[in-house]
Amino acid sequence: MLVCPMCLFYKIKKASGMKKIIPIIATLFISVLTALTVAQAGQNTLFDRLGGKAAITAVVSQFVDYNSSDKIIGKRWNPDNTENLKLYLTELVCNATGGDCIYTGQPMDVAHAGVNVTEDEFTRVAANLVRALDKFKVPEKEKDELLSIIASLKDQVVGR
Numbered sequence: 469m470l471v472c473p474m475c476l477f478y479k480i481k482k483a484s485g486m487k488k489i490i491p492i493i494a495t496l497f498i499s500v501l502t503a504l505t506v507a508q509a510g511q512n513t514l515f516d517r518l519g520g521k522a523a524i525t526a527v528v529s530q531f532v533d534y535n536s537s538d539k540i541i542g543k544r545w546n547p548d549n550t551e552n553l554k555l556y557l558t559e560l561v562c563n564a565t566g567g568d569c570i571y572t573g574q575p576m577d578v579a580h581a582g583v584n585v586t587e588d589e590f591t592r593v594a595a596n597l598v599r600a601l602d603k604f605k606v607p608e609k610e611k612d613e614l615l616s617i618i619a620s621l622k623d624q625v626v627g628r
């Protein structure tokens with residue numbers, strides 16, 4: 469059955485008077501405002517919450533440095549490739565977190581083909597990322613979100 473909203477309004481108005489309508493309108497208004505605020509908060513990408521490109525570049529640089537000086541990972545990475553790695557990882561994190569970047573490196577499975585990365589090495593690299601995020605005091609929520617993104621790449625990195 470179709471209900472005419474204006475007819476309903478006038479019926480309510482007639483039955484209850486304006487005094488009763490005002491709280492209903494106020495409640496509706498507050499609900500709409502709340503919904504808009506929640507929707508707007510949801511639009512804040514992880515990229516924005518991490519502090520944008522400059523903050524990501526700083527964290528990635530620290531992350532790569534921790535790996536380079538790691539007694540196990542440091543031996544696996546080519547030291548001449550450090551700057552490229554920083555660039556590609558920054559692009560990758562920027563892109564994957566909703567930033568306006570294009571990843572120009574090789575696909576993860578191709579980059580790690582023949583590298584035979586072990587579970588332990590992956591865990592070690594993830595721990596070095598946590599260290600870098602902690603050094604820059606990235607909050608738990610954003611840290612967990614980024615770690616989930618990195619964890620989702622595991623199959624393309626380990627055992628290739």
Ligand code: HEM
Nearest residue numbers: 541544545546549556557573574579583585589590593625
């Ligand atoms: C934790 C997730 C990881 C991510 C997101 C990641 C990402 C990357 C990226 C973006 C590149 C550059 C691709 C290119 O040159 O086009 C790369 C290369 C490479 N990665 Fe990973 N990686 C991860 C874990 C690991 C682990 C655990 C190892 C094991 C030690 C590893 C070893 C390498 C090696 C050997 C290269 C070739 C470049 C070089 O020798 O410097 N990666 N990785």
